Amino acid sequence: MAISKQHYHHLFENIHCKKNEDIIIKISEIIKPHSDAIATHFYNTMLGNTKAAYFINHDIVKDRLRASLSAWIDLAFSYKYNSKLITEYIDYQITIGHIHGRVDVPMSFVVYGMFIIKDEVIRLLEESSFNRDDLATAMILANQIMDLGLALINESYQGDLVVNEKDVQSFKLQFSTHNLAIDCERLRASLSDWMRELLLNIQQERINISSLPNIRHSNFGLWVTHKAKLFLADSEYEMLLRLLNNMDESMCALTAEFDQLDKRKEKLNSLDQYVSKTMWLLENIAKDIIAQDSGRDPLTRLFNRRYLDTVLRHETECSLKNNLTFGLVTLDIDFFKKINDTYGHDSGDKVLEQLANILAHQVRAGDFVFRLGGEEFLIVLSDIDEVVLKRIGEKIRLEVESTKFVIEKEPSLTVTISVGVAMHDGHPDFLRTIKLADEALYEAKRNGRNCLVVAA
Known part of the structure; x- marks a missing residue:
């Protein structure tokens, strides 16, 4: 950890000191009756964001996550009157960070989520019966509690991120660039075979539409879905994925309009263009891999x-x-x-x-x-x-x-x-x-x- 657990423990001890006991207890009394509502507001807001919603579907929210967040809010603002409670709380935040890292939730979503919670907490404190001086202290303490919790989550999240990235890079090193270039050439051949099989099936006088080969289940489709992201640059992977989706959509359209000859020719032409673009892209990826092999410029043998x-x-x-x-x-x-x-x-x-x-x-x-x-x-x-x-x-x-x-x-x-x-x-x-x-x-x-x- 960039900042030691001992230092975090010291910071929390300063917050949960005897002087702040009454105010923290009152903060907890104000927030606790509304923790479920805050959790509901949090998830409604997050689910309104299509990218964030990817990580939290409605069933999971209903069954587990809303209750977990409500409990987290209650715990965050409870007064921790001894060292054991502080240590347990620190370990809990670190565990949450590990979970977010394992699920690969972007840290920007975690920070945004904390902003949503903080906004609701501040609103409730403003509407409370705190006098002016105590309200200022309560807001400072509430912000410190949430900021330190986020810092701990971020600490373990970033640590896992570094370890995961090292593992990914190590995994890539186990797969030689030479083998990757060969894979690209094999995929080109496989894609050509897939297109030829498709055309042969279509030429049959009586054809069962469901027998047309599915691009996603082809060698090319399986490789793009399960392997490409591990070995290719993001831009190359995204282009291949987009072309795979285009081919899949063209196949769906071809199947839907198969009995209309003009439409069939139109969809086949579109499909052929996507296949040609994909084969061209795979060829260029293979060339780049060979040229970039060992990080040397192929002409001068200097580093590139x-x-x-x-x-x-x-x-x-x-x-x-x-x-x-x-x-x-x-x-x-x-x-x-x-x-x-x-x-x-x-x-x-x-x-x-x-x-x-x-x-x-x-x-x-x-x-x-x-x-x-x-x-x-x-x-x-x-x-x-x-x-x-x-x-x-x-x-x-x-x-x-x-x-x-x-x-x-x-x-x-x-x-x-x-x-x-x-x-x-x-x-x-x-x-x-x-x-x-x-x-x-x-x-x-x-x-x-x-x-x-x-x-x-």
Whole structure:
């Protein structure tokens, strides 16, 4: 836990001290008769939100959750006159957090739910017989009680979230990218077979509509439903799921209007388009998986963007904890489009390979070199100051300028680069440092290229 249970215990002891006993008991007397109504209002409000309603259907609310929330409200505002009661209450909040984490309820819903409860509690206190001074104290105590309860729930929820994410990542690592790419190719073949079977069935003179193959029960449908989310990026998974739903809807429409020849052709054409889009998407996913394998750029064998955030997050943590500052060098090949247009893309690739080799030999063992895409590269230099950062950046620029690049149609091509450098300024958001380095790179280009600019 980020904050120890002992500290939470101390905070609750301060709330449930002898001085506050009478006010907390009165708060409980005011709230307890209305706890069922608050719970009902809570669930009615939550069920009005379609996304929140996904987690709490009406039967469960009726049978268990409303009563559980009502009991939670009663317990939250009861006076805890000894250490044992406080410890039990803390453990109870932690258990609630574990349950929310296990069910995967978004924390935003938990916070919103607490807001609903808090709003009702404050309203009841305002309508109570508390005098002005005691009302102010009661509201402060009620807010503290609910805020600390939410903090404890959040503590265990976030802890479970981290563990779950580590388990997911570990599970992904057990499934090699090579196998995933093969799966995508198999699914393309399976989808093609499914479409062919469908067309063969339709061509029969007498056909039982119910015998048409169901896309959701096909190998493709089962894989998307049960496996895809575990291995693919969210955007890829959502596109595949959307296409699966489109195919399913087209099949339903085809079945409903099967006897109308024109409608049948129209639905088959729509279905064929969705199948073609899906096969194209699976092919591209497989290509991306192979290209991203091990996080290396396939052309230069440098790191690609995949692990950039991981490296920068680690370097930022080292910088903040150990005062080991790092710097970034961003660089771009000058007039690279002209090289491609004049000598061809194969020659452009040769230039990129040779530049990558120069960069790899100009950095230290603890540094990282990334190809961001196209002709843009980024170097992470650890444990460095601005003077050394500038010197290394300039050394790289001069080395590139003095190197004779060898391509098929030009044995001694001169290539130059523009360079921007930036030091990490101690801010926990490393994207600021990337932005500073990028701005310095653009300034170098505006200054005529083949130069280095230090971020202001």
